[in-house]
Amino acid sequence: MTSTAxxxxxxxxxCARFGSRDALRKVGFEIDAGETVGLVGESGAGxxxxxxxVLGLQRPSHGSVxxxxxxxxxxxxxxxxxxxxxxxxxxxxxLASLNPRMTVANAIAEPLKIFEPHLDRSARDNRxxxxxxxxxxxxxxxxxxxxxxxxxxxxxxxxxxxxxxxxKLLICDEAVSSLxxxxxxxxxxxxxxxxxxxxxxxxxxxxxxxxxxxVSHRVMVIRAGELVETAxxxxxxxxxxxxxxxxxxxxxxxxxxxxxx
Amino acid sequence: xxxxxxxEDLRVRYGRPAVEAVDGVSLKIFSAExxxxxxxxxxxxxxxxxxxxxxxxxxxxVSGRIQFEGNELLAADGGAIRQVRGSKLTMxxxxxxxxxxxxxxxxxxxxxxxxxxxxxxxxxxxxxxGSMLExxxxxxxxxxxxxxxxxxxxxxxxxVLLAMSLLCxxxxxxxxxxxxxxxxxxxxxxIELLRAVRREFGAAIALISHDLAVxxxxxxxxxxxxxxxxxxxxxAPELFRHPRHPYTAELLECIPSxxxxxxxxxxxxxxxxxxxxxxxxxxxxxPRCPRAAxxxxxxxPVLRGPSASQVACHFPLTP
Numbered sequence: 001m002t003s004t005a006x007x008x009x010x011x012x013x014x015c016a017r018f019g020s021r022d023a024l025r026k027v028g029f030e031i032d033a034g035e036t037v038g039l040v041g042e043s044g045a046g047x048x049x050x051x052x053x054v055l056g057l058q059r060p061s062h063g064s065v066x067x068x069x070x071x072x073x074x075x076x077x078x079x080x081x082x083x084x085x086x087x088x089x090x091x092x093x094x095l096a097s098l099n100p101r102m103t104v105a106n107a108i109a110e111p112l113k114i115f116e117p118h119l120d121r122s123a124r125d126n127r128x129x130x131x132x133x134x135x136x137x138x139x140x141x142x143x144x145x146x147x148x149x150x151x152x153x154x155x156x157x158x159x160x161x162x163x164x165x166x167x168k169l170l171i172c173d174e175a176v177s178s179l180x181x182x183x184x185x186x187x188x189x190x191x192x193x194x195x196x197x198x199x200x201x202x203x204x205x206x207x208x209x210x211x212x213x214x215v216s217h218r219v220m221v222i223r224a225g226e227l228v229e230t231a232x233x234x235x236x237x238x239x240x241x242x243x244x245x246x247x248x249x250x251x252x253x254x255x256x257x258x259x260x261x
Numbered sequence: 262x263x264x265x266x267x268x269e270d271l272r273v274r275y276g277r278p279a280v281e282a283v284d285g286v287s288l289k290i291f292s293a294e295x296x297x298x299x300x301x302x303x304x305x306x307x308x309x310x311x312x313x314x315x316x317x318x319x320x321x322x323v324s325g326r327i328q329f330e331g332n333e334l335l336a337a338d339g340g341a342i343r344q345v346r347g348s349k350l351t352m353x354x355x356x357x358x359x360x361x362x363x364x365x366x367x368x369x370x371x372x373x374x375x376x377x378x379x380x381x382x383x384x385x386x387x388x389x390x391g392s393m394l395e396x397x398x399x400x401x402x403x404x405x406x407x408x409x410x411x412x413x414x415x416x417x418x419x420x421v422l423l424a425m426s427l428l429c430x431x432x433x434x435x436x437x438x439x440x441x442x443x444x445x446x447x448x449x450x451x452i453e454l455l456r457a458v459r460r461e462f463g464a465a466i467a468l469i470s471h472d473l474a475v476x477x478x479x480x481x482x483x484x485x486x487x488x489x490x491x492x493x494x495x496x497a498p499e500l501f502r503h504p505r506h507p508y509t510a511e512l513l514e515c516i517p518s519x520x521x522x523x524x525x526x527x528x529x530x531x532x533x534x535x536x537x538x539x540x541x542x543x544x545x546x547x548p549r550c551p552r553a554a555x556x557x558x559x560x561x562p563v564l565r566g567p568s569a570s571q572v573a574c575h576f577p578l579t580p
Contacts, residue, residue: 042444043415150533151302180301180471181515185529192526207445210517214524237519251449252519253474 008033014063023049025225036202038216046225047205051171085115088162092174094154098146105142108160135160152183171203213237221245264289265433265465271325273308280538282308284489295466297480305489306469310435315342348378351426355438357418361410368406374428393424416447437469485509488545495570503580505572508546552576
């Protein structure tokens with residue numbers, strides 16, 4: 001497929017090794033601006049390693065990561081730092097990813113202090129206040145600490161912190177996996193709303209196939225460091241072609257009958 | 262018929278003023294029955310069964326009745342409980358790594374159960390352990406006996422725990438989120454294995470899970486817990502077809518589906534579950550409930566109805 005528009009993220013031939021083990025083998029894919037791409041696979045398949053390499057938190061042994069046309073792997077530290085604001089991540093454990101000694105307001109303001117140092121205090125407070133409201137937390141949350149919040153609320157804080165810089169790509173690494181099912185939907189809807197409003201792209205990593213299906217435009221299946229199948233969400237779930245994808249889908253316990261529909 | 266496990270008005274409290282982790286739960290499990298207990302984090306489902314196992318921390322204050330095979334467990338002394346626990350009443354957990362001792366071989370940990378409870382010799386016990394590993398479909402059981410927990414995958418460790426829990430032919434196996442930490446393909450294998458355990462060992466199973474789909478694939482009967490209480494109890498097919506408590510209905514609606522149309526927005530339940538210790542004199546679900554009326558905020562609904570289908574709601578859904 002050739003497209004005249006440049007993809008937001010272009011990953012080619014990516015390999016990563018841990019000792020003698022291949023964590024990623026020749027992984028290549030693209031993500032367009034505003035697109036949500038799901039990444040599914042089992043533990044140890046390389047999902048998080050891929051996220052870490054794309055973010056520049058880990059060097060690949062081979063291959064390239066181009067973001068907005070800029071090569072991130074060979075980039076000078078200053079170039080990489082400038083791009084960081086456009087690449088943000090939300091982790092699985094919302095409490096562990098927040099500094100326990102920082103108030104919620106400070107945690108959300110921190111990226112602004114780093115990337116928009118010219119903002120004065122009141123402008124920054126306004127941005128933080130607006131973001132808090134946007135993710136569904138009330139203004140009193142600002143002065144409190146992470147441990148005072150439930151898992152779902154902490155994840156809202158993590159999303160606010162990631163989204164406050166208007167990133168072009170948000171990586172969600174099992175962002176809803178530790179949440180209860182009644183809260184999971186709230187957080188996914190929030191992510192989808194933010195994406196619509198801000199036009200950001202998402203790499204949505206999860207082992208939960210049903211969640212990925214609803215969130216993603218396209219889905220990639222990774223197994224033992226290799227992408228074995230990539231297809232549109234509707235195609236992949238209705239007519240999987242790779243045997244591994246078929247096996248994965250067949251393993252999901254069947255959802256009980258839907259009572260309200 | 263006498264139930265294998267019979268809990269009556271069980272309460273588990275912590276601290277002062279008391280936080281009620283389990284708030285007056287009555288629950289029965291009959292022999293060879295698979296009962297699902299579903300609820301979200303903090304609903305009290307694990308506390309309930311830890312109380313039955315006598316494994317709650319010292320700070321917990323437990324009241325009510327827990328009868329196992331006709332014997333009162335709460336009144337029993339430590340020795341009596343130790344005789345039952347791990348032999349006739351067993352439990353497997355979500356994280357099979359932390360449930361095994363890292364520096365002992367699989368064989369030692371399995372054989373110990375028979376040496377302790379059955380007075381077997383180590384030689385007999387090791388041989389029985391090997392056969393049990395084979396029965397729970399562990400490949401190369403003889404070799405596994407000499408391995409340590411870290412040498413096994415998560416799914417294999419869960420099989421080892423299952424083998425350990427079955428060695429003394431338990432009357433009731435409590436499985437607390439047995440597949441939650443496992444990959445989906447391994448999860449399917451463990452569910453299949455639990456099904457085989459019922460068939461081959463005839464043990465009753467209490468399956469605790471937050472995942473209704475996992476419960477649906479095994480349970481005959483289901484209890485739904487919310488904020489330390491049972492809010493609904495019914496036969497599994499009935500509960501899925503005609504949930505009567507609004508919480509059950511919404512929970513079912515929240516599970517994203519692998520079939521049907523893709524949704525632009527996922528269904529959710531409004532608000533948050535109550536925080537531990539939040540005072541709930543009336544219906545705990547009322548603040549999140551679309552059907553809630555004035556009465557729900559004043560009067561606590563009690564679980565009522567024929568034993569085939571009970572609901573604790575002033576305005577239950579009608580089939």
